[in-house]
Amino acid sequence: MGMLSRMTMIVKSKVSTVLDKAEDPRETLDYSYEKQMESLRKVKRSVLEMVTNKRRLELQAGKVEAKVEKLTSQAKEALNAGREDLARIALERKRSAITELQALEEQLAGLETEQEKLTHAEQRLQSKVEAFRTKKEIIKAQYNAAQAQVRIGSALSGVSEEMGDVSIAIERAQSKTESLQAKAGAIDELIVSGVLDDPLNMGKDEIEIELEKLSSSSSVEDEMKALKDEIGNDSTKQLEEGK
């Protein structure tokens, strides 16, 4: 069996066989319409979920970006203070933060495409459902049992196929975001349990602590020097006075 016949079969198997269920075809129309609305709600919800997921990733990316900037300025500060060792640590961390940032950006781009597809699917289904509703009312108004069966059949299979298409789009989008969420969740857990250093930790890290020590010791040195100068001046004065 070829690729196309398989694909066709899969989509058609997603189409519910609502047609035979009701005795009166008019009931079938209403029932199917309810299903369509449900399908539409589902795809709308999926789009919203996608937006939430994207926002979460964007937030993470923003934090990593800030981290990169911070590490850059830390490296500079360390070099100014003559601590090449500290600057090196900061730059190494900056490297891995950048790698992380790139991965996040790639995932974001993936979600973006997925969201566009779902939105397209949503708009299509919306139009199809509206067309179905119009058709349904016409068929019901001019109801004639013999003819109705045929007309209902084609309208139903047309819209049901659209629902099949949309449900595949939703499934694909979900399976893509699920693996993403699992990964993010696993990292969160490791951070909470303390196994993993929080890569997004915005608190003080050891580089910062070292730099602070440096700056505080240098300000102590400065003060010391100032004091010495003062005393020195004083003693010189005294010496001079004592002459």
Place this chain on the structure above:
Amino acid sequence: MIVRILAEDQYDLPGKYIDELNSIDNELVELVEDGNATDFNPKLEEMLNMVRKNGALVPIDELVESDLVLPNSDISFEEATSLFKGEGLIPN
């Protein structure tokens, strides 16, 4: 002949293109059997472009069943393979 490209649109494709569709379809099957992931997506794109070029877009408010359903253009080779293993489009 009504042809649907998944996650895209439906096209009304003149019947004379059925042979061309079938032959690309066979090539796709061979690529999957050979595990040739490199040539798969370009070949699929060739098929989809043929339909997009020669088919007339079915108006969006028209409700019509397709005779054939074509995969979405970004289907991965893994997804295509699982399609043939009978696992369906979404691998578990």
